[in-house]
Amino acid sequence: MLHATEIIGAETYDSLGNYVGRVKEMFVEPADQPNRVAHLLLSRGQYRALVARYDQIASVAPGRITLTTDESALTLYHPNEAWLAVGKDLLDQQIIDTNGRKVVRVNDIDLSDQRTNGNTELRITQVDVGLPGAVRRLLQGIVPPMAIRQIQLKLPPRKILWEFVNLVEPDPLRRVKLRLSSQKLEALHPADLADIMEALSPDERQGIIGSLDEETAAETIAELDKRLQTQVVEKLDTERAADIIEEMSPDAAADILANLEPETKNEVLEEMDNREAQDVENLLRFEQNTAGGMMTTEIVVVDEGATRGEVVDYIRFHELSPDQLDNVILVNKEAALAGTVPIARLLLSDSDQRMSELAFEPMLSVTPDANDKNVFELFDKYNLRSLTVVDGAQHPIGNITVDDVVSRMRGKI
Amino acid sequence: MIRRAGRIILRTGSAGSKGRGRLLFYFRRASLTLPLNLLCRCVGFEFVEARHALLGIDVKMQDCSWNPVTDQLTNSEPTTATWKSRGANILRRTRMTRRRLALFLAVVGPGLITSNVDNDAGGISVYTTVGAHFGYTMLWSLIPMTIALYVSEEMCARMGVVTGKGLSDLIREEFGFRSTFFVMLAALAVDLGNTVAEFAGIAASMQVFGVSKFISVPLAGIAVWLLVVKGSYRQVEKIFLVACGFYLAYVASALLAKPDWLLAAKETVAPSLHFTTDYLLMLTALVGTTIAPWQFFYLQAGFVEKRVGPKQYKHARLDVLVGSISCMMIVFFIIVCCAATLHKNGMTDINDAAQAAAALVPLAGRFAAYLFAFGLLNASLFAASILPLSTAHVICEGLGFEAGIDHKLKEAPAFYGLYTGLIIAGGGFILLPNAPLFKILVLSQVANGVWLPVVLIFILLLINRRDLMGEHTNTWAFNVVAWAMSIIMIILTLVLVYAAITQPASSGLVGTLIHSP
Numbered sequence: 001m002l003h004a005t006e007i008i009g010a011e012t013y014d015s016l017g018n019y020v021g022r023v024k025e026m027f028v029e030p031a032d033q034p035n036r037v038a039h040l041l042l043s044r045g046q047y048r049a050l051v052a053r054y055d056q057i058a059s060v061a062p063g064r065i066t067l068t069t070d071e072s073a074l075t076l077y078h079p080n081e082a083w084l085a086v087g088k089d090l091l092d093q094q095i096i097d098t099n100g101r102k103v104v105r106v107n108d109i110d111l112s113d114q115r116t117n118g119n120t121e122l123r124i125t126q127v128d129v130g131l132p133g134a135v136r137r138l139l140q141g142i143v144p145p146m147a148i149r150q151i152q153l154k155l156p157p158r159k160i161l162w163e164f165v166n167l168v169e170p171d172p173l174r175r176v177k178l179r180l181s182s183q184k185l186e187a188l189h190p191a192d193l194a195d196i197m198e199a200l201s202p203d204e205r206q207g208i209i210g211s212l213d214e215e216t217a218a219e220t221i222a223e224l225d226k227r228l229q230t231q232v233v234e235k236l237d238t239e240r241a242a243d244i245i246e247e248m249s250p251d252a253a254a255d256i257l258a259n260l261e262p263e264t265k266n267e268v269l270e271e272m273d274n275r276e277a278q279d280v281e282n283l284l285r286f287e288q289n290t291a292g293g294m295m296t297t298e299i300v301v302v303d304e305g306a307t308r309g310e311v312v313d314y315i316r317f318h319e320l321s322p323d324q325l326d327n328v329i330l331v332n333k334e335a336a337l338a339g340t341v342p343i344a345r346l347l348l349s350d351s352d353q354r355m356s357e358l359a360f361e362p363m364l365s366v367t368p369d370a371n372d373k374n375v376f377e378l379f380d381k382y383n384l385r386s387l388t389v390v391d392g393a394q395h396p397i398g399n400i401t402v403d404d405v406v407s408r409m410r411g412k413i
Numbered sequence: 414m415i416r417r418a419g420r421i422i423l424r425t426g427s428a429g430s431k432g433r434g435r436l437l438f439y440f441r442r443a444s445l446t447l448p449l450n451l452l453c454r455c456v457g458f459e460f461v462e463a464r465h466a467l468l469g470i471d472v473k474m475q476d477c478s479w480n481p482v483t484d485q486l487t488n489s490e491p492t493t494a495t496w497k498s499r500g501a502n503i504l505r506r507t508r509m510t511r512r513r514l515a516l517f518l519a520v521v522g523p524g525l526i527t528s529n530v531d532n533d534a535g536g537i538s539v540y541t542t543v544g545a546h547f548g549y550t551m552l553w554s555l556i557p558m559t560i561a562l563y564v565s566e567e568m569c570a571r572m573g574v575v576t577g578k579g580l581s582d583l584i585r586e587e588f589g590f591r592s593t594f595f596v597m598l599a600a601l602a603v604d605l606g607n608t609v610a611e612f613a614g615i616a617a618s619m620q621v622f623g624v625s626k627f628i629s630v631p632l633a634g635i636a637v638w639l640l641v642v643k644g645s646y647r648q649v650e651k652i653f654l655v656a657c658g659f660y661l662a663y664v665a666s667a668l669l670a671k672p673d674w675l676l677a678a679k680e681t682v683a684p685s686l687h688f689t690t691d692y693l694l695m696l697t698a699l700v701g702t703t704i705a706p707w708q709f710f711y712l713q714a715g716f717v718e719k720r721v722g723p724k725q726y727k728h729a730r731l732d733v734l735v736g737s738i739s740c741m742m743i744v745f746f747i748i749v750c751c752a753a754t755l756h757k758n759g760m761t762d763i764n765d766a767a768q769a770a771a772a773l774v775p776l777a778g779r780f781a782a783y784l785f786a787f788g789l790l791n792a793s794l795f796a797a798s799i800l801p802l803s804t805a806h807v808i809c810e811g812l813g814f815e816a817g818i819d820h821k822l823k824e825a826p827a828f829y830g831l832y833t834g835l836i837i838a839g840g841g842f843i844l845l846p847n848a849p850l851f852k853i854l855v856l857s858q859v860a861n862g863v864w865l866p867v868v869l870i871f872i873l874l875l876i877n878r879r880d881l882m883g884e885h886t887n888t889w890a891f892n893v894v895a896w897a898m899s900i901i902m903i904i905l906t907l908v909l910v911y912a913a914i915t916q917p918a919s920s921g922l923v924g925t926l927i928h929s930p
Contacts, residue, residue: 092585105813107590129813137590201577202722227720234724 002122003133004109005140006062008087012042014070015058021050023065027083028124030179035162037086037111037122040065041077050074055119062145068119082177086124089167094200095127098184099164101192103199107133110159127165130158168200170207182211190216194223197232206235209244218247221256226411230259238264242271250276251296251404254283258293283398291375292368294408295389295398302355304330304338309351326386329396330355336394339363342385365390368397372408379405521732522650523715524570526799527708528562528736529657532743533796534614535607536702537789540744541769543695544751546761549673549680552748554696555741556681558703561898563737565869568876568887568895569709570733573716574726575885580713581811583875593811596871599864604707604804608839611800614793616843617767621786626843634840637798642822642829656795660743662788666773667746669781672753681745697905703744704902706868711803714810723885750785801835866903873899 004026012020021042029038040052051074058068067074084090086109094103108128114121128136132152139148166184169175185193185208197205197220209217209232221229221244233241233256245253245268257265257280269277279297286292302311311328325343332338339359349358365388366375378387379402389398532540543551569580576583585593612630619629641649686692712733721729751769754776755761770789773782805828809816815825822829873895877886887895 092589105585107813134590134594134812138594203577225720231720231722231724 001125002060002062002111002113003128003136004086004091004111005133005136006145007040007060007065007111007122009141010060010063010065012040012052012065012067014067016070018071020044020067020071020074024049025088026086026122027080028086029082030084031082031177034179035124037124039083042074049077051077054121057120057122058118060113060120060122081174084167084178089169090127094168094204095160096166096168096185096196097129097160097164098166098188099160101188101196103168103196104129104160108136124162126159126161128157128159131155132157168204168207170201170203172207172210175207175211180211182208186212186216190219191223193220197224198228202231202235205232209236210240214243214247217244222248222252226255226259229256233268234260234264238267238271241268245280246272246276249296249298250279250283251294251398253280254293255288258284258288286368289372289408290368291366291370291372291387291389291400292398294372294375294404295368295400296404297398299329299388299396299399300325301329301331301396304332304354304356304359306355307351308346308349308353308355308358311346311355312351326401327360327388327399328355329388329399330359331396334394337363337365337388337390337396340386340388364388365394365396366400367392375400376405376409521728521735522654522719523712524566524729524732524734524736525657525739526650526653526736527566527712527715528733528740529660529743530653530711530792530796530799531562531703531705531708531740532660532747532792533607533611533800534617534789534793535610536744537614537747537792539695539698539702540747541751541755543699544748545755545769546695547692548752548756549677549749550685550687551692551696551699552677552680552745553682553684554699555745558700559737559741560894561700561902562704562740563734564891564894564898565704565709565872566712566733566737567730568872568891569713570716570729571726571885572872572876572882573713574721574729575723575882577717577720577722579717579806579810580710580872580875581807583881584871585811585813587875587878587881588871596868597808597811599867600707600710600804600807603864604800605835605838607705607707608797608800608804608835609842611793611797612840612843614789615797618770618786618790618793621767621770621782630840630843633794633797634836637794637801638833638836640798641802641832653795653799656791657739659791660739660788662784662791663743663746663750666781666784666788667750667753669778669784670750670753670773670776672749677745677749677752694908697908700902700905701865703740704865706865707800707803707807709868709872710807711799714803714806726885747788750781797836797839801832801839804835805829805831866899869895869899869902 007026008023010023012023014020021044023040024043025041026037027039027041028034028036032038036054038054040057042050042052044050050071052067053075056067056069056073058066060066090106090109092106094105096102097104106127106129109124110126110128111122112125114123132155135151135155136148139151164184166182167178167180169178169180185196188196193208193216197208200208205228209221212220221232224232233245236244245256248256253276257268260268269281272280283292283295283297286295300315302314306314315325315328327343328341328346330338330341339356340363341355341358342360345358345360362382364378364382364384366378368389368391375387378384384402386399386401388396389400391397572578572580572583578586581593581596584596612633615633616626616630620626640652644652716729750773755769755772758776760772767786767789770782770786773785806816808814808831809825809828812827814827816828820828873887873892876882877892879886
């Protein structure tokens, strides 16, 4: 196993044993092979730097590299955006460890040397984020490499396999050129992804949001802290912001829009799909710290006379997503609230049971202008999972779920 | 009737709803949209087309109410009285103003705190000495110093706001591991020395109130530790902001000292440079204690941790400006207070703040003295919590450990370990029976001086990088001011370091100078 610090700065000799130059940088060409060091940049003082391709490297030892060819076979260096520079883009930079779900800083990079028909290929195996890498960086060039290796053996290693490393590249064009995919990020839980984003700089955050699909982006933004939400959304272009916000539940969308500058808010609303925009606008009318400000308008309302079987059919038919479904709201002939049925009760009942028989006792509701403290008290007193919000004429207009309550209460601490 | 009043529209489910095309029938009137199935039921029609319509209201009801008596669908909104909507309008407008104010208040903090924490135990000792020895004659230097403080702090604020990264993060990313390591090592050494000085300040001020250092120092250490470990950034910042307010104690004690305000004002605007060694050395010390290297790291980290973005940059800049000016106002009042009492009565050999407080009793009354000591206690406590905090931040950021008060103890063991270690070492040192306190203070002063220009140059190199800062690099004029300041600072600190080396522990002013960290 070799380390990047042992190779960067190594003296390079050609096949005849003549000195060529020092390794200044290593490049990976992700479009070709994701982990192979494809090029070595050899600097030669005042002469133009040369590039040695992977099949021109005969052997690699710490501090010394031998080539298979002589100097004349090497090419001159031209900067290439599609090359990932190990020294500049990786060493000392922050990366995302998709396995440990954290942002870490790279101390060193471990490489394996594989002999393949006469030449040696270097492949990145792991990224060193622990003490051994730090010590090596500090002592390299001062203490002989073998002595450093001795010290390292005594230190606890902290390494991340290369396939779990996700580079943070804010520039979207470069992301494409480097073939950086966000698949692994999208597989993370949005809350973890939000934590990761909070540890990064604004540009990097924007880069990540830009690379995610709309659904994941929406879920992630909803998990960010308030100030970051506003910042991230404000920096998106209006169309993309509208697309992402449409993916959110109306209450989450309203929370975000409420914090935007009025101008940006209106632009985003205009760009959004009419119906969703109207949902959100309706919610925006309520003060943040009232029941109206906490509720979502995504509710399931059925007639109190309906049977359980009919309701289940209805829910299936409309493919209502399960995470917004805590209870079913019943209305009477006047379309006024007649009770709520928790999904658990629905689950245990017979299919021909009437909804009104399953309703939760006592029938509870709040008006949208109710103080959030009253809402907290109701949740606490009756151990609620959700609570219906009704307007002045008792028509159900929204629902507050326990997760809204938890996040509000946490915000108050 | 409603059927004449509106239009029935057929549309598919919202475009963004994950491609689940469902057909929705809507009845639309100018002010009202509702699903057709509900409408039909409301007006007594059977909606037979869709079986589920009987059950389903898909729902969009908040705008409408149906009166079964008149069989009318109305939008419920207009029923609210006009005055109510007017009231809402006014509310909305005050909300806008509140919002704007909140936007500024959301940013305020790092600048104000950092500048004020500059007036720490060492700083106050120096200001006291300046006032006692030279009376009002050094007040003129406060204006150029305010500018220097503002210029240097503004650069860090700008870097934090634009890049969203801490100073040691940036040094690590741009200058590599080794540079970072030595910056961190220096930070640790210098800040440890300074922390010792802060605890010395706590001990001294509490002695004015008659409390033994064996009680005050451990208590202060525990209080400071708990504050940061158990608190969140918001809470800690609020407490720090309150601590900033306590600096007003010095304003009060200056007022009680009945100074010659006219002379003070004159000396502030009209420079009177005296070319004596003592005067120049004192001047150096004054500048040296006011612009301390660790504060740059703290300031930048503060803005990063508050997530202040480029949009709020002008608020951040205002915060720094207010901080710099308020810091210098306090310096002004401390010097004036000492000049009006100690200097006027010939007590020029005062060389630290605790002595000054004691000497104030016969001159300005017990109350003024207590206020003075309380100010020192506040400043020392304040700095004793921020200094270790800043140091832990710098080191963890640079080495790649989790850092920041918002992390839990378990998430950031290195951060809290360093923080705790610094407080224990700093406080413990004061309690050692025969601690070479004096030597440590001299060494920390020297290290501070050597370190400052290095940090300043790092900052200047970073802030002029277009790839990092974009359009926010230094302007030409700003660069001139900043570089000139760095060079003056280098010369001044070299003078101080030279003095510390050649005349260690000599009696008189130079000894005093070195004594004050």
